[in-house]
Amino acid sequence: MEKGRDTFPFPYQPYDIQEQFMQALYRALDQSKVGIFESPTGTGKSLSLICGALSWLRDHEEKTIQEAAALLQEGEAALSTSAAQSSSTSSSAEPDWITDFVQKKAERDLVSKLKEEDLKRKKREERLEMIRNNAQLKYALKRKSHEDEEAFKLLQLSKEDQAEAPEDQEDEEHIVAEYESDDDSKSRSRLLGRDDEEEDELVEEHVTKIYYCSRTHSQLAQFVHEVQKSPFSKDISLVTLGSRQNLCINEEVRRLGSIQRINDRCMEMQKNKHEKQRPEDGAKRKRGPAKSVCPFNKASALQQMRDEVLGTVYDIEQLIKVGKDIHSCPYYATRLAIPPAKLVVLPYQMVLHEATRRAAGVQLKGQVVIIDEAHNLSDTLSCIHSSELNGSQLCRAYSQLTQYADRYKSRLKAKNLMYIKQILFAIERLVRVLGGKVGQNPQSQNTQAGTEMHTINNFLFKAEIDNINWFKLQRYFEKSMISRKLSGFVEKYAGSGVTLHTQNTLNKENRRTEGLLNYLKTLKSNQNSASVPQPDLQESAEAEKVLSASPMMQIEGFFMALTNSNTDGRVLVHRQGTLSESSIKFLLLNPAVHFAEVLKECRSVIIAGGTMQPVSDFKEELLLSAGVGQERIVEFACGHVIPPENILPIVMCSGPSGQELDFTFQSRDLPCMMDETGRILSNICNVVPGGVVCFFPSYEYLRRIMCHWEASGALTRLSNKKKIFQEPKKPNQVEHVLSEFSRCIQRCAQESSGLTGALLFSVVGGKMSEGINFSDDLGRCVVMVGMPYPNIKSPELQEKMSYLDKHLPHSQGKSPGQALVENLCMKAVNQSIGRAIRHRGDYSSVVLCDRRYSRPATLSKLPAWIRSRTSTYATFGPAFAALRKFFMEKKQQQVFQNDS
Numbered sequence: 074m075e076k077g078r079d080t081f082p083f084p085y086q087p088y089d090i091q092e093q094f095m096q097a098l099y100r101a102l103d104q105s106k107v108g109i110f111e112s113p114t115g116t117g118k119s120l121s122l123i124c125g126a127l128s129w130l131r132d133h134e135e136k137t138i139q140e141a142a143a144l145l146q147e148g149e150a151a152l153s154t155s156a157a158q159s160s161s162t163s164s165s166a167e168p169d170w171i172t173d174f175v176q177k178k179a180e181r182d183l184v185s186k187l188k189e190e191d192l193k194r195k196k197r198e199e200r201l202e203m204i205r206n207n208a209q210l211k212y213a214l215k216r217k218s219h220e221d222e223e224a225f226k227l228l229q230l231s232k233e234d235q236a237e238a239p240e241d242q243e244d245e246e247h248i249v250a251e252y253e254s255d256d257d258s259k260s261r262s263r264l265l266g267r268d269d270e271e272e273d274e275l276v277e278e279h280v281t282k283i284y285y286c287s288r289t290h291s292q293l294a295q296f297v298h299e300v301q302k303s304p305f306s307k308d309i310s311l312v313t314l315g316s317r318q319n320l321c322i323n324e325e326v327r328r329l330g331s332i333q334r335i336n337d338r339c340m341e342m343q344k345n346k347h348e349k350q351r352p353e354d355g356a357k358r359k360r361g362p363a364k365s366v367c368p369f370n371k372a373s374a375l376q377q378m379r380d381e382v383l384g385t386v387y388d389i390e391q392l393i394k395v396g397k398d399i400h401s402c403p404y405y406a407t408r409l410a411i412p413p414a415k416l417v418v419l420p421y422q423m424v425l426h427e428a429t430r431r432a433a434g435v436q437l438k439g440q441v442v443i444i445d446e447a448h449n450l451s452d453t454l455s456c457i458h459s460s461e462l463n464g465s466q467l468c469r470a471y472s473q474l475t476q477y478a479d480r481y482k483s484r485l486k487a488k489n490l491m492y493i494k495q496i497l498f499a500i501e502r503l504v505r506v507l508g509g510k511v512g513q514n515p516q517s518q519n520t521q522a523g524t525e526m527h528t529i530n531n532f533l534f535k536a537e538i539d540n541i542n543w544f545k546l547q548r549y550f551e552k553s554m555i556s557r558k559l560s561g562f563v564e565k566y567a568g569s570g571v572t573l574h575t576q577n578t579l580n581k582e583n584r585r586t587e588g589l590l591n592y593l594k595t596l597k598s599n600q601n602s603a604s605v606p607q608p609d610l611q612e613s614a615e616a617e618k619v620l621s622a623s624p625m626m627q628i629e630g631f632f633m634a635l636t637n638s639n640t641d642g643r644v645l646v647h648r649q650g651t652l653s654e655s656s657i658k659f660l661l662l663n664p665a666v667h668f669a670e671v672l673k674e675c676r677s678v679i680i681a682g683g684t685m686q687p688v689s690d691f692k693e694e695l696l697l698s699a700g701v702g703q704e705r706i707v708e709f710a711c712g713h714v715i716p717p718e719n720i721l722p723i724v725m726c727s728g729p730s731g732q733e734l735d736f737t738f739q740s741r742d743l744p745c746m747m748d749e750t751g752r753i754l755s756n757i758c759n760v761v762p763g764g765v766v767c768f769f770p771s772y773e774y775l776r777r778i779m780c781h782w783e784a785s786g787a788l789t790r791l792s793n794k795k796k797i798f799q800e801p802k803k804p805n806q807v808e809h810v811l812s813e814f815s816r817c818i819q820r821c822a823q824e825s826s827g828l829t830g831a832l833l834f835s836v837v838g839g840k841m842s843e844g845i846n847f848s849d850d851l852g853r854c855v856v857m858v859g860m861p862y863p864n865i866k867s868p869e870l871q872e873k874m875s876y877l878d879k880h881l882p883h884s885q886g887k888s889p890g891q892a893l894v895e896n897l898c899m900k901a902v903n904q905s906i907g908r909a910i911r912h913r914g915d916y917s918s919v920v921l922c923d924r925r926y927s928r929p930a931t932l933s934k935l936p937a938w939i940r941s942r943t944s945t946y947a948t949f950g951p952a953f954a955a956l957r958k959f960f961m962e963k964k965q966q967q968v969f970q971n972d973s
Contacts, residue, residue, distance in 0.1 A: 081124045082304035090711040091117050095125030097709040102129040102441060107678045107701055111685040111710040113938055115912045119299040126283050127305045248481055249489050249553045277412040279436050284417050286424045287445045293418050297388040310383040312410045314419040319389055320404040322396045323367055337557050342367040374401035379409045408434050426457050437674040447680045448900055451694055454664035460631040464507050464515045464652035466624035471500045471511045477562050492549045495541060502536045509652035518652040524868055525646040529635060532644040543636045556625040634659035641666050643872050660869055662876040669699035684903040687934045690896045693881050713938040719916035721959045722943040726924040728753050729949045736859030736923050747778050750858055751787035758794040760957045763830045763850030764818050768837050768905045770861040775834055795832040800841050807840050818850050837861040837901045848911035854918045855909045860925055862898045899934035916963055918956060
């Protein structure tokens with residue numbers, strides 16, 4: 074019989090599908106499975122995840138305690154039996170002194186064992202107490218945040234460095250510390266008698282926990298609020314993780330704006346604090362202005378906030394408030410709270426990216442990971458581990474690093490100079506691959522247009538950088554933090570927004586002849602002088618963008634990508650007119666290679682979402698390819714809680730004039746197809762109250778069809794029925810458009826104007842196709858125009874299809890590449906049409922305008938709760954009649970309820 078649980082703590086009487094969800098989740102966790110769970114939005118998925126998973130965690134802890142107690146009892150019973158047997162034997166055959174000896178020996182062994190266990194327990198308590206008292210806080214923080222390890226090292230300067238001028242001492246923070254390779258570090262440790270285990274002893278052990286991750290901070294906040302409403306809110310220790318940008322409470326640092334600047338400033342403050350506390354013996358006091366430290370990163374305050382976080386469930390906003398009240402840093406306090414926490418809430422990146430995971434102190438060994446909103450998990454993994462560089466970035470990075478090395482060449486050790494030269498050589502070769510030269514303006518360098526796709530090895534040979542040890546270079550980037558040092562250097566000497574060596578503000582000939590050091594000093598001291606003309610607004614914006622995203626950071630990511638296996642990725646070289654517009658992009662073709670470690674380390678992984686169909690790509694591309702056996706994979710999909718009569722999905726194969734709806738690339742731009750689409754929307758607006766949301770395949774097609782309707786007068790006819798809104802291209806305008814859309818619908822419902830609501834034009838995969846709720850009157854009808862297939866001519870997609878065709882088996886007469894294209898299309902459709910039904914009492918219609926939706930293979934990829942209620946209409950008349958009947962019945966029900 075399968076293990077499970079009959080009842081679950083719940084804040085109210087759960088729906089049947091919630092009971093089924095929790096039981097399936099409990100079994101999956103108990104049996105260490107990898108689960109794919111689908112529960113439509115509006116069915117209480119978050120609360121089901123919370124109550125099901127935390128019920129298992131509570132039972133698992135109790136079971137562990139009971140097993141330990143049973144083991145102890147068995148040991149004691151075995152000892153008693155042994156003593157009794159010895160006594161029985163001795164009574165008949167052994168002298169009394171032998172019996173006494175055996176009994177006393179058994180007692181001594183038991184006492185010794187108990188003392189040993191007690192000693193181990195005391196040692197664990199002492200170790201935890203050391204962490205609690207922060208006797209060695211620097212080591213604890215070091216283990217919790219790998220990215221900050223250099224912040225706790227003193228800069229090792231030579232005797233000549235200490236005699237430099239005061240202005241040079243001010244640049245100390247930009248100097249790369251003396252670098253030791255792995256071999257050198259191990260040799261030094263052996264000579265000094267140190268062992269890494271000494272630091273490990275101060276690291277608090279992680280209890281069994283659940284890591285819950287989602288895409289955005291707002292989704293994480295919603296999940297935390299659900300936990301606060303659950304029966305587990307009083308006794309669960311929950312920690313919410315975020316970036317410094319989200320958790321920093323130091324206003325001096327927060328006002329820097331960009332995440333890179335915030336990170337750099339925070340780490341600099343940690344280093345200053347350590348240098349102040351631990352000056353080297355005999356070292357001269359550094360001249361120059363005093364270095365600031367963060368007032369919120371004090372040991373006692375961190376410990377106080379850590380305990381506070383573990384005692385109460387807080388979201389990020391509440392963490393910031395608590396941090397300000399206690400005068401403690403939420404960023405570091407939450408990381409210290411990870412080991413004893415039972416539930417850790419964090420963004421995708423911190424789990425799916427190994428370096429970020431290590432830096433945050435997240436340990437997955439034997440733990441449970443729940444990945445929510447996972448419908449785009451494959452794309453997310455590919456994006457996280459892909460990288461792109463353009464010609465301008467390469468030229469800027471080469472120029473900046475050259476100037477950095479020249480200014481500090483007398484203070485940089487030999488190994489640092491060696492690695493810096495390797496980086497410069499690699500950058501120079503990448504620029505050559507794009508058809509340009511370093512040291513010249515990338516905007517003025519013309520390149521021969523074209524696109525090339527290479528394997529990693531072929532690209533390295535083509536660029537003539539195959540002799541570089543990329544693993545050692547990657548290690549150097551991590552240990553030396555050269556990207557951050559260079560970023561600080563650029564910010565200091567280009568604070569006015571002038572980008573070093575790449576702006577047109579200086580004559581190119583002067584740039585070649587002017588000494589680098591003099592140029593830097595002149596740039597710093599004469600930023601506002603007339604000799605350096607101010608760039609125009611466009612150049613200022615570009616310079617600000619450069620400062621907020623270091624090109625060397627991007628290059629570091631690209632170099633790291635080159636360490637992937639030759640078969641798992643490709644390098645796309647795209648030349649486009651000028652060097653500045655040309656680019657080199659690494660494409661990760663096998664996301665399973667990075668997901669495999671998560672699957673291997675974790676006890677169980679749950680992939681959950683409101684719309685997971687089609688699930689075949691999850692299984693084939695992420696799980697089976699990562700080595701997960703079919704027997705370990707479980708699937709669960711439930712229906713919706715709404716009554717069947719509250720949703721009307723329609724496949725419409727032709728329009729009012731009889732025009733067949735075929736929105737393929739060849740026919741969708743035909744005037745007759747655009748006119749028919751306008752007539753369909755006009756008829757729909759006649760019978761649908763409130764809001765209608767219409768999705769188009771792309772922004773470009775939306776633009777073309779709007780221009781056609783404006784010229785033909787169709788747009789005016791639509792605007793006479795409902796006020797028209799259009800999805801904005803700028804993200805910061807989305808909230809405003811949604812607010813106006815909502816207000817318009819409310820006004821139309823209250824006033825007797827000629828309008829019956831509002832019509833919103835959106836784009837599949839755009840800003841309103843995911844994460845936006847069109848509940849109730851905001852989305853009484855969702856119209857899907859055409860099928861949003863990805864661009865099949867894209868080099869990236871073609872390479873991905875080719876890779877899948879070679880490495881995955883064919884099924885149902887289709888190649889894996891063809892299946893990928895169809896799955897990408899239908900996942901986007903499912904996300905868009907799922908915007909409407911958001912709760913049990915909601916109702917809506919879904920109109921799929923394209924004859925291709927009627928194909929059985931396509932219908933099978935719709936969510937089960939929609940597919941089972943979908944009707945296909947070959948002609949427009951019956952489809953429109955069904956739509957009109959649906960809303961007339963809903964109107965009558967509403968009138969009846971109001972009268973009652």
